[in-house]
Amino acid sequence: MKWSQFFNTSIGKKLLVGATGLFLCSFVLVHLAGNFQLLYKDEGKAFNAYAQFMGHNSLIQFIAWGLKIVILLHAFIAIQLTFSNRAARPVKYAVNPGNATSSWFSRQMAVMGSILFIFIVVHLAQLWGKFHYGEMPTKTYEGMTEPLKDLYAVTYQLFENPIVVLIYVxxxxxxxxxxxxxxxxxxxxxxxxxxxxxxxINFIGVWVFGIAIPVGFAIIPVLIYFNR
Incomplete structure (x- = not known):
């Protein structure tokens, strides 16, 4: 069987979803570490320097565009698998098996995945798109000869809105x-x-990726809002 044919099978698609999912797990770790620099009391110097490097380094930009393709691929294949599974079982069970056959989390993956995908689109439009293609203030720091785009100030201004903070949470x-x-x-x-x-595996999945990382991301806009 050719590789193109293999990845068109259910098993091949599951492998692609798993591989892209693990890649995205590694990305959220790096992204969270960078975002924590928003909490430094340095008028945004560390975060803006980080954003400047991430936004203009050729290798990082290549990886970033690859990441966006991975997100779309992950979402597209996951949707395909969802519809394929439903088509394979067109008649619902007379009695809902509930936790006997799957966890509550697995049954909510389509809903939670949709919420997450919408959030990513909103997030990219509000910050990434504005940083690369919109107008943004600049700030020059001591020891630097060129001004940096002040994504720090834009982010703080964004999180002054409680509705935006709620959306991020x-x-x-x-x-x-x-x-x-x-x-x-x-x-x-x-x-x-x-x-x-x-x-x-359960410890890393639940306590690291399921709790610590999302709480870390969520606490940043909350702290910015209450300390503005």
């Missing part, structure tokens, strides 16, 4: 539910589900 709830199931599911897809490793 809801988006992170969607991320949390998505990661709790997604990380474990990806590990199962690649055959890592074993009683010897399940404990650490």
């Amino acid at each position: 809801i988006g992170m709830i969607g991320l949390s539910f998505h990661l709790i199931h997604g990380f474990k599911s990806a590990c199962q897809t690649f055959g890592l589900n074993h009683k010897k490793y399940n404990g650490i």
